[in-house]
Each structure stands twice: as structure tokens, then as C-alpha cells.
Amino acid sequence: MALGNNGYLYYLIEVPDNGGLFSISSIEAYETPASGPTPPTTTNAVITNADINGTNNDNVFFRRMAAAPDGYIYLAATEETTGIVYLGRFLPGPNGGITGAFQSLGTVTLNGVSTLGNFNNGDIAFDGEGNLYALVNQDQVNGQAVICYAAAASISTTETGNTEMDEVFSVVNEVGDPFTGLVVGFSMASNGNFYIAVQGADGGVYLTHRDGANAIITELISNTDAANIADLATSYFPLQTVLPVTYGDIKAKIQGGSLVINWSTLTETNNTAFDIEASVNGKDFVKIGTVDTKASNGNSDKPLYYSFTKSVDSKMAIMGISILSLAFVLLLTRKNSSLLSFMLVIGLGVTAASCSKNDNQVDVGGEGKIFVRIVQIDKDGERSTSEVITAYKAD
Structure with missing residues (x-):
């Protein structure tokens, strides 16, 4: 068709x-x-x-x-x-x-x-x-x-x-x-x-x-x-050579009790925002925040600079991220709905508990590092993802 x-x-x-x-x-x-x-x-x-x-x-x-x-x-x-x-x-x-x-x-x-x-x-x-x-x-x-x-x-x-x-x-x-x-x-x-x-x-x-x-x-x-399902047909003909966002440098570190992410974009097209996602294993990511675009009407042909900071905790928050990540995997596989519901409740509860000290906190785990990535969202709700960056605990 x-x-x-x-x-x-x-x-x-x-x-x-x-x-x-x-x-x-x-x-x-x-x-x-x-x-x-x-x-x-x-x-x-x-x-x-x-x-x-x-x-x-x-x-x-x-x-x-x-x-x-x-x-x-x-x-x-x-x-x-x-x-x-x-x-x-x-x-x-x-x-x-x-x-x-x-x-x-x-x-x-x-x-x-x-x-x-x-x-x-x-x-x-x-x-x-x-x-x-x-x-x-x-x-x-x-x-x-x-x-x-x-x-x-x-x-x-x-x-x-x-x-x-x-x-x-x-x-x-x-x-x-x-x-x-x-x-x-x-x-x-x-x-x-x-x-x-x-x-x-x-x-x-x-x-x-x-x-x-x-x-x-x-x-x-x-x-x-x-x-x-047998076929798909759309009327979209996007230009593959023009990406929604062309990234410059992306850097992340854990310093002074905070996860700090800095990135730049060289160009933006129809952009609305960036979701910040974190993971303990580099594979299972959960959203930890959102940053709105600085581009006028979502479009820019010159460099723009962004930053995102979130407090880190030593134990509790990363447990919440881990549990939510497991729940996400269960959601994708559609297996064991009762276990999925339990994991979501526990994950949200643990994450909420870890945030009670200082708004929203993210733990870096025993190895002193956390994986982060930036998910760009365009005006049609389509999403594209940056490379994965590792933030190490420096203090």
C-alpha cells in the first residue's frame, strides 16, 4: 500500500x-x-x-x-x-x-x-x-x-x-x-x-x-x-540530512553534591524542549527533568547553550531509578501486570522518599557514576536522542 x-x-x-x-x-x-x-x-x-x-x-x-x-x-x-x-x-x-x-x-x-x-x-x-x-x-x-x-x-x-x-x-x-x-x-x-x-x-x-x-x-x-498488521504508509518526506537538533559539546559531572549537565546545539529545527534522562547501567533510562528550548519558535541556526543541575543523594534515589527502569522494561514486554504495578508503586515511593531531603535528588551509586542522555522533542511530539554521557563523582 x-x-x-x-x-x-x-x-x-x-x-x-x-x-x-x-x-x-x-x-x-x-x-x-x-x-x-x-x-x-x-x-x-x-x-x-x-x-x-x-x-x-x-x-x-x-x-x-x-x-x-x-x-x-x-x-x-x-x-x-x-x-x-x-x-x-x-x-x-x-x-x-x-x-x-x-x-x-x-x-x-x-x-x-x-x-x-x-x-x-x-x-x-x-x-x-x-x-x-x-x-x-x-x-x-x-x-x-x-x-x-x-x-x-x-x-x-x-x-x-x-x-x-x-x-x-x-x-x-x-x-x-x-x-x-x-x-x-x-x-x-x-x-x-x-x-x-x-x-x-x-x-x-x-x-x-x-x-x-x-x-x-x-x-x-x-x-x-x-x-x-501488514503495511504502513505516510505522506512524510523529511530531509534525512537535516536533523531536528545538531549537538555541539555535551558534558556531565557530579560536583558539590549535584549532577551538572552542560550542552550546546549548533542548529535546531521545530524544537520544543529537552528531556534529561538518567540510568545506572547505561541501558535503562528514566526522565529526571525537562529544559525548554532557547530557539525562537523552535528554530535556530547559531549556537545555543544549555545547562541542567539536579541534587544527588548517596543511596535512595538511584534505587528508585533502578526500580522504575525495571518497571519500564516490564511495560515494554507486557509481562506480569501485577508485578509491573507493584514495581511502579515501589519505584515512585522510593524516588519520592529520596527527594524529600532536597527537592529532586539523583544518586550516583556505589561506583560514583551515572549515565545521562538528552532527548530532544519536536513540535510534532517526535523524539531524538543524544549520545550517552557518563557523569563521574569527583568529590
């Missing part, structure tokens, strides 16, 4: 023994109003038929469509017996039709992805510069999910061409472990991060953020009817 720039959803339904042949249908996209008449029923007529693997008669899996910012809708498919990935596109036209004919664009090579048939699960998406991203499993069931990339200029435009895609991100969960769920949907968020749809035990729609070589699953958006 893909959302065309003409207000129509384009989709195809896979059929067995297709020999590479397929049909694309469209239906007008609309939102049902809160009150007033229901929009008229629209038809889902077939608007084009084509063959994506040419003279080959092998069956293919059709599961990936994505709109590009130039208006084209791209389709990727995997050949059943060979694992060869094919790419094609068409241009939406008036009244849900297409302009011109379907164009075969040759094959796709997924560099760094080791096994054939790995694109049976996954999806494709484009950013605002027309660069192509592909979410794939390393195998069909339990392999590491990765994200591959091809620059717009390198995408094949001929039937005999080939598009080289390089692995750029490994998909990991919040604690940094490889994500091996059944990924079936992929689209861009407004700030250049990714939405990922997952079936099975970890089913749901997740938001990720980019951190170095990883795309970290950080937020469960919805797990409604997760077992039947």
Missing part, C-alpha cells in the same frame, strides 16, 4: 502462482468526519497490470510499496526460488489512475545482508531527497532486522539496471539487543526517524530513533490487532 499525491491509496493483493504478474488497484483516501454525512463509497478498480520480473516466470512475493517525493510510487518484490529482488515504479494520475505505463527498474542488491529470501519480510520508504531505505530481516523468521540505503542518484531507471543498497542501521530494542521480530511495515516519521510495523509476539507499530549505527526501537505507538 502507498499513498499517492493525488489523494488515492494504491495497493495490491498478492496471489499465488503469479509468475511475476500483478495488478494494482486504487481507492480514494478520506477521513470520516466527526459529524455530517458519510463520504460516498469509492470503488477499488484495477488500474494497471504488469510483470515485474520480465521473461522469468518464477513467482514473486509482492509486499512492498512506497511513494517518493517526486510523485512516483515504487514497488519491490522478491523472486520465490532465487531470492532476487526486483524494483519498479508508476506515476499516479487523475481519478486514481496512472500516468504512462509501469516501469521495470531492474534488480536490487542488498549489500551486507547475507541470506537469499531475506526480503520476504520488510518494506521500503523514501526521505525528502528521494533516497531509498529498505527494512529487511536477515532471514525469514528470527534474523536480525536491518535497514539498507541507496542514494537517489544511484537508483536504477532501466529494466536491465541494478540498485545497490548498503546496510546502514541495525534495528535494536531499547536495551541494545538485536531486534528479531517479524518486521512487515516501514515508513518515515516527520523528523527523519522510522516507524516499523511488527507481527507476532512483539506485534505493534513502533517508533525508532537513529543513534550511530543503530535504529533503536524506543516507543510502542500501537499494538491494536497487532497480529494482522
